[in-house]
Amino acid sequence: MASPFTRHSKRHLHLAPPFLLDDYTPRYLGLSSRDAAKKRSLAYAHLRNCNLCPRLCGVNRYETTGMCLIGDKAKVNVIAPHFGEEPCIQGHNGSGAVFMSGCNMRCIFCQNYDIAHQRNGMDLTPEELGQWYLKLQETGNVHNINIVTPEHVVPQVALSILHAAELGLRVPIIYNTSSYDSLASLELMDGLVDIYLADFKVWKPSTSKRLLKADDYAETAKESIKAMQKQVGDLCFTGDGIAKVGLLVRHLVMPGKEAEGAEIMRFLASEVSTDCFVNIMEQYHPDAHVGKKRRRRRIPSAEGEEKSLNMPEDADEEVRYSDINRSVTSDEISSVRGAAVRAGLWRFCDPPKHDGFAI
Numbered sequence: 001m002a003s004p005f006t007r008h009s010k011r012h013l014h015l016a017p018p019f020l021l022d023d024y025t026p027r028y029l030g031l032s033s034r035d036a037a038k039k040r041s042l043a044y045a046h047l048r049n050c051n052l053c054p055r056l057c058g059v060n061r062y063e064t065t066g067m068c069l070i071g072d073k074a075k076v077n078v079i080a081p082h083f084g085e086e087p088c089i090q091g092h093n094g095s096g097a098v099f100m101s102g103c104n105m106r107c108i109f110c111q112n113y114d115i116a117h118q119r120n121g122m123d124l125t126p127e128e129l130g131q132w133y134l135k136l137q138e139t140g141n142v143h144n145i146n147i148v149t150p151e152h153v154v155p156q157v158a159l160s161i162l163h164a165a166e167l168g169l170r171v172p173i174i175y176n177t178s179s180y181d182s183l184a185s186l187e188l189m190d191g192l193v194d195i196y197l198a199d200f201k202v203w204k205p206s207t208s209k210r211l212l213k214a215d216d217y218a219e220t221a222k223e224s225i226k227a228m229q230k231q232v233g234d235l236c237f238t239g240d241g242i243a244k245v246g247l248l249v250r251h252l253v254m255p256g257k258e259a260e261g262a263e264i265m266r267f268l269a270s271e272v273s274t275d276c277f278v279n280i281m282e283q284y285h286p287d288a289h290v291g292k293k294r295r296r297r298r299i300p301s302a303e304g305e306e307k308s309l310n311m312p313e314d315a316d317e318e319v320r321y322s323d324i325n326r327s328v329t330s331d332e333i334s335s336v337r338g339a340a341v342r343a344g345l346w347r348f349c350d351p352p353k354h355d356g357f358a359i
C-alpha cells in the first residue's frame with residue numbers, strides 16, 4: 001500500500017508540517033547586543049569603502065557614489081502597504097513595502113523602471129527609515145516590512161532594522177532582491193532578515209550581459225541563493241497562511257528564454273532544495289528600453305546633409321530588443337513549469353482553487 005506521504009499527496013501539504021509554525025519571533029529580536037554592535041560597525045565600514053555588490057566600486061559613499069548612484073542615505077520612492085505580492089506575503093492587510101530608488105543592475109526590460117532607474121524619492125537616514133517601519137506596523141497593520149531592491153543600500157537597511165527593533169518593531173523583515181548580491185552583504189543581513197524574496201532572472205552569461213548588463217549575474221545569483229537558503233531554510237508559514245521565514249524564489253518567464261528558465265529550476269532542485277517555494281511568474285511585458293525605436297546615428301555628408309550610419313532606409317520601424325518585445329506564451333510558461341516538476345520541485349505559488357482569499 002502506498003505511503004500517505006508519497007510525492008503525490010505531499011503536493012497538497014506545503015502548508016503542513018514541517019512548513020507550518022505554531023508561532024514566530026523575527027530573527028532580529030534574537031540578536032545579542034554584542035552582535036548588533038558588530039553589525040553597526042561593519043555597516044559603517046562598508047559605507048566608507050563600498051564593495052558591497054559585485055560591481056566592486058570601492059568608493060567612500062559619504063563623499064561620492066558608485067554605479068548605483070546612491071550615497072550614504074537611502075533614497076526611498078514609495079512607502080506603503082502593498083497588495084501586489086504573493087498571497088502568502090501580502091495577506092489581508094498588505095506587505096509593508098519600502099521601494100528603494102536606484103539599483104546596482106541595468107535590466108533593459110526593468111518592470112519597475114520609473115523607480116529603479118530614476119533617482120526619484122526622498123533621502124532618509126537609517127533612523128528615519130526605521131521610524132517608517134514602525135508606522136507601517138502600527139498604522140498599516142502590515143504583515144511584514146518588505147525592502148524592495150535593497151542590494152545597493154544594505155548597510156543603511158541593516159542600521160534601520162536595528163534602530164526599528166529598539167523602537168518596537170515586531171514583524172518579519174523581507175529582503176526583496178534581484179539576487180545580484182555579494183556574500184558580504186548577505187552576511188551583514190544574516191540575523192536581520194526573515195524572508196529572502198529572491199529573483200533568479202536568466203541563466204546564460206551572454207543573456208545576462210545583453211539584458212542585465214552583468215555577465216556574472218547567474219554565477220552571483222547561484223551563490224547568493226545558496227547562502228540565503230543556508231540562513232533561513234525553506235519557506236514556512238503560520239496557520240493563517242502568512243509566510244514568516246524562509247526563501248521564496250521568483251522566476252519571471254521571458255520570451256524565448258524558457259530553456260534558461262528550465263536550467264534555473266534544475267539548479268534550485270539540485271543545489272538549493274526540492275522543497276524550495278517557487279513563483280514562476282507570467283506577467284512579463286515589454287518595458288524600459290524594450291520596444292523603443294532604435295536610435296539612428298546621423299553623420300554629416302560631404303554635401304552638408306545628415307545621413308544615417310549603418311542603418312537601412314526602413315530602419316525607422318525597427319525597435320530595440322525586438323526578440324523580447326512581446327508577452328510570453330502559455331507554451332513557454334508550461335515548459336518552465338514542466339521542467340520544475342520533472343526536477344522534483346513541488347511547492348509553487350499557484351492561484352487558489354476556490355473563490356475565497358488566496359491564503
Ligand code: SF4
Nearest residue numbers: 050053056057066068
Ligand atoms: S552598492 Fe553601489 S557603490 Fe557599492 S559596489 Fe555596488 S554599485 Fe558600487
